[in-house]
Amino acid sequence: MAEQAPRHPSRFGVLYVVATPLGNLEDFSPRAVRVLREVDLVLAEDTRTFGKLAQRFGIQSKVWSYHEQNERVQAEKVAQCIADGQSVALTSDAGTPTISDPGFRLVAACRAQGLPVVTVPGPCALIAALSISGLPTDRFRFEGFLPVKEGKRREALAQALEETCPTIFYESPHRIVKTLSAIAEMAHDREVFVARELTKLHEEALKATAGALAEDYRNRSSIKGEFVLIISGAPKRARCAS
Ligand code: SAM
Numbered sequence: 001m002a003e004q005a006p007r008h009p010s011r012f013g014v015l016y017v018v019a020t021p022l023g024n025l026e027d028f029s030p031r032a033v034r035v036l037r038e039v040d041l042v043l044a045e046d047t048r049t050f051g052k053l054a055q056r057f058g059i060q061s062k063v064w065s066y067h068e069q070n071e072r073v074q075a076e077k078v079a080q081c082i083a084d085g086q087s088v089a090l091t092s093d094a095g096t097p098t099i100s101d102p103g104f105r106l107v108a109a110c111r112a113q114g115l116p117v118v119t120v121p122g123p124c125a126l127i128a129a130l131s132i133s134g135l136p137t138d139r140f141r142f143e144g145f146l147p148v149k150e151g152k153r154r155e156a157l158a159q160a161l162e163e164t165c166p167t168i169f170y171e172s173p174h175r176i177v178k179t180l181s182a183i184a185e186m187a188h189d190r191e192v193f194v195a196r197e198l199t200k201l202h203e204e205a206l207k208a209t210a211g212a213l214a215e216d217y218r219n220r221s222s223i224k225g226e227f228v229l230i231i232s233g234a235p236k237r238a239r240c241a242s
Helices: 030-038 047-057 071-081 106-112 125-131 150-162 176-184 210-218
Strands: 015-016 041-044 062-065 088-090 119-121 141-145 167-171 191-196 204-209 228-232
Touching: 030 119, 030 204, 041 047, 047 125, 047 204, 062 071, 062 088, 062 106, 071 106, 106 119, 119 141, 125 191, 125 228, 141 150, 141 204, 150 167, 150 176, 150 228, 167 176, 176 210, 176 228, 191 210, 204 210, 204 228
Parallel strands: 015 088, 015 119, 041 062, 041 088, 141 167
Antiparallel strands: 167 228, 191 204, 191 228
16 A cells, blocks of 8 residues: 555644765665655755756755755744645755754754654665674764864864774765874774765775774875764773772
8 A cells, every 4th residue: 555645633734854865866765755756845955966866756846945054044934834834855965964964953943843843764874884884883972073173173083082982973085084194193003994985886994993094095096985984982991999
């Protein structure tokens, strides 16, 4: 039997938080496509990027831009549309909206007004990387992007090296060598996992000591793509006998 669109027995619309592929379009779930086709309004971080997906999957819904710069203004406006009965889908350029992406203000505004918020889950780079890392997953920390300023960056890395669970960062191709070198300087033998271009043609995943990975990346003539970096947890210290 065909699935029916979720019904909410209220006069309000619904905010759907819809994950989109990280790269491989086969990861776009049938439910995500259906919801995007059915809603009154789609919010897209970059309307041109969404336009390509929309064209490929026959999505003809109205699209508004929703990004970091207009988030404050749009959140109130969109929450009002939902309060007035419209259904809205929040998307981002890739992966799960609100995870190192705009959207949290809109979700918070809807929740504050008692408006329905529904997840249409799917790809998320940090979970995709962690799940293939072979590192323990029962506890982990996600720190998003490292600070750009050197001092704060080192502080964040030092903190990660203290933790007994894996710490996950998003990283850019311009800074990956610098970051790996800094980790290697602080903890040469700590196990690190680097995932690049997940689900894409040049997908690559490497697990080695920080020292070995820093050297590998330093020796590359060009570095392209998107990265997830995971620093394994510090060994638990034996308790002192009292
Ligand atoms: N909301 C997204 C998610 O669910 O993962 C993350 C958005 S954040 C602005 C973009 C960062 O996610 C990239 O700079 C990179 O660190 C990571 N990322 C996104 N796609 C990736 C991929 N295919 N492979 C590796 N990392 C990726």
